[in-house]
Amino acid sequence: MARRTGVIRSLCVVALAATTVAACGTGGAGSGEGGSPSSGGTVTIGMTVPTSGLYAAEGAEMVRGAQLAATTVNDSGGVLGSKIVLDIQDDQSNPQVGVAAVKKFQANGDNAIAAAYNSTVGLAEIETVKREGTPFVSVIASADGITSPNYPNVVATNSAFTTKEVPLTKYVAGKVRTAAFVLSNDDAGRGLFKVYQDAWSGGKGPQILSEAYYQPTDTDYSAIVTKAIAAKPDGLYVTGSAVTISTIMRELKQLNSSIPFVWVSGEQVTPTAIKLAGGLLDGVTTASVYTTSGGDASTQKFTADYRKAYPDQVPQYFSATSYDAIMVVAQAMKGANSTTDKTKIAAAMRKVDFEGARGRNVFDANGRINLTPYVTRVVNGEIQKVQDQ
Structure with missing residues (x-):
């Protein structure tokens, strides 16, 4: 069991394993009447993540990153004197399940929501919080429609499809003449192909x-x-979970593929995928805004803190992004000088500016994170920034 302190109240236990997480939670307000801050209360942040099924490994990473952020904030005095409590629910990568969880968060009076690995789930959830205006951080979901002027209470800590793949579209164009695509039949797969x-x-x-x-x-x-393989392309693009990518790479080998260049959608080549693939991901190209060798001081601190808290785990993009998502909520509440005023907190989320696990966190006018991905490659089991981009 990974060590953590002060993150989840005693009646909510989170059990972490390599690929699965289970959680329970209760909601609650974190300040006095009228939205004024009070010392000694709690700030409850509802989270929906896929803690079961195909994306359970990614969901477990999201939970660990969020726990570390909550511990970091709480150990430094909390948010306006109140401790962060995480209310974690499994969305099963299912929009209906995610919406039901979000409705529960709102009924419980959770102060904010940080949710969604899957874009289809995220798009359904933001519609659910639109009327009440609950501050909502879309953690991983990257569909372009997640942020817009129609959702003033929503920010996204992951780059949009049209942004995060740009370095790969340019880099790969200089490497291959023909390409084949293997894609997930969902908003993510179709959006990436477009x-x-x-x-x-x-x-x-x-x-x-x-x-x-x-x-x-x-x-x-x-x-x-x-x-x-039958199309005989110079390059093959693959997208999906760590399990999917590792399985496809194994099948390519079993089918004696001679495709010389393989690249994977940004952020999907993770230490988990590399481990599952057993060396088959060496040489594969992808893109990222976080690697454990990142040079920013804030990135180095996150990596060191993560390894100390979870010595049996390797920090990944999903944990780094989830960490930053919780920090966005904490920073916004401090900026709004309130843990309960939804309108002020939502407005403050778009104004946050801080150094997080992936570097500087700032948002555009629609609430989308402004991060610049770079091309990476797996070399001897490690994700490294390529030098010829």
């Missing part, structure tokens, strides 16, 4: 020879992998 279609249209990039979609619940990808 980014490449748009970037490479009109002869501005490699010729796309094939695209094939798998269902998020699939466990056997051999048919679509065979289709990709």
Whole structure:
């Protein structure tokens, strides 16, 4: 069991394993009447993450990052004197389940919500909080529609599809002449493919020879992998969970693939995926805004704190982003001088400016994080920044 202090109240126990997390929680207000701060209370942040199913490893990372952030804030005095409590629920990567959890958070009076790994889940959840205006941080979900003028209470700590893949569209265009795509049949997969279609249209990039979609619940990808190999592309693009990516890489080897260049959607090549693939991800290209060798002092501190708190785990993008999401809520409440005034906190979220796990956290006018991804490659089991980008 990983060590943590002061993060979750005693009646809410979070059990962490390599690929699964279970959580319970209760809501509660964190300040006195009228939104004025009070000492000794609690600030409850509701979280929906996939703690079961295909994306459980990513969900576990999100929980660990959030726990570390809550511990860090609480150990330094809390938010306006109140301790952060995490109210964590499994969304099962299902929009209906996620919406039900968000409604529970609102009924319990949770002070803010930090939620969503999956874009389909996130898009459903933000509609649920729109009327009440509950401050909502979209943690990982990266669909373009997550943030807009229609959602003044929402910010997103992950870059949008149209931003985070740009370095890869440019880099890969200089490496291959033809490409095949293996994609998840959901908002993420379809959105990512459109980014490449748009970037490479009109002869501005490699010729796309094939695209094939798998269902998020699939466990056997051999048919679509065979289709990709048959197209004889110079490069193959893969997106999905750590389990999906590692399985596809294994199937490529079993089918004697001779595709020379493989790249994966930004942030999906993780230490978990590398471990599961057993060396098959070496040489694979991706993009990121966080690596354990990051040079920023704030990144180095997060990495060191994470390794101290969870000595058996390797920090990943999902834990770093979740850490920053909780910090956004804490910073916004301090800026608003309130833990309960939804309107003030929501407005303050878009004005936060602090150094977090991935560097500087600032948002654009619509509430989208402003981070610049860079191209990375797996070398001897480690994710390293490439030098020829």
